[in-house]
Amino acid sequence: MHATPIRPRKRSRALAAAATALALFSGSIALAPAANAAPPETGTITLDAPSSVEAGQTLEVVAEAPAATDLYAYSLTVDFDPTVVEFDTAATSHPTDGFDSVSEAAGSVEFTHTRLGTSPGLEGETTLVTFTFTALAGGTVEFSLSEATFVSSTDETLELTAAVTASTEVTADVDPTPTPTSSATTDPTADPTSTDEATSTDDETATGDLASTGSDASVWTIVAAFAAALAAFGVVLVLRRRAVNR
Template sequence: MRRASARGIAVVAAASALFGGAVALAPAALAAAPETGAITIAAPASVTAGDTFDVTISAPAATDLFAYELTIGFDPALISYDDATGSFPYGGFDSVSSGSGTVSFTHTRLGTSPGLTGSLSLITFSFTALTDGLADIDLESATFISSTSETATLGAPVTATTTVVAAPTPEPSATPEPSATPEPSATPTPSTSAEPASSEGSGPLAITGADAAVWIIAGLIAAAVIGLGVVLVLRRRAVTR
């Protein structure tokens, strides 16, 4: 994708015009395309659905990097760009634009500021993992501009892949079995109080009180009479012999 970004150039031109920039004043003899080295994308190897994670795009060997624009592509069904995230190099003007499955980052130095040199973190931003799958994060295109308005573009897309793992399903907690309700203790049946022996018998021969005494005396008298009769009979027999 060797084509200069018109938008990136427009940003640099506007910044230079506004701040009396070095682009228009730089001697032509010094003009040179910016260098970046092999662009890299750092992203976690795996994340869990629901997690937020950072991605960093770096230039390991920048030379006179005055402005740049980076366009990132991703699968919006697997990950989503977290709006308002983007950490650029200190100093200058930054902008972010995002759509469905794409986000672009632009950074430019201002006025007579020198271009950036050395190992640089060009942008750090965040995604949120949505569902399980292999999420490719592609640097689809990039345009780099020097302080003398020379441009360079990304030779080939750069890709990092993050595996999104489904969040574990929490096991339902075991419902505690209700403790056995203790059975109510049997209410002791009140013992039947022994009824006092009735002074009156239930049969026809039952006797009680004064009636009993009368019958006892009568019985003794009858027994005495019978005994006396027996004695008399015996005596009479003895006499008759």
């Protein structure tokens, strides 16, 4: 936020036209005697905006005069980046005995306020206008109060000499990056039956080995039985020979 002093100048054409139109609309604008003519006072004008918002949210930009004296009418122009924010509305909190006008162009908005009839000028700390915007996209937007003219009830004017600015950072929504999850991978070229075949082959090998082992055991059993038979036959022969010899 920056604040810039202002200095007296002649009435601007915009405010002169607005005053003329309002005079026709309301009948007349009561002014103080010319002998008491004096420019209005405002103090150091300020422009306030939030430091940051998210895209899609609304934000308010407020222009204030901290020490107004006989402030009967004024016109303010605020410039902004239309690719980052979009203008919505502009309003004051002054009593109802006044008239507001808003004029919008690409990247700028002009707000004009004037009192009506015999209404007194604004006094003291005054909120001049509250602009409402909608944040569109990420980026930094600078709001610049580039022009301002203030008019007293005696038709004297005060004009801004340098721009007053405020900045807002707009953050865009970022989709969270999905966390990769681990999963078993398979070879798309692999034969899905290979595992079954390998298992079947292993089973067959194991069965063959067992069958072979069983076959070998049968052979040895027969050999052992034959040897036992021979041994028994030899024993029989020996016993018979002994019997004869007796």
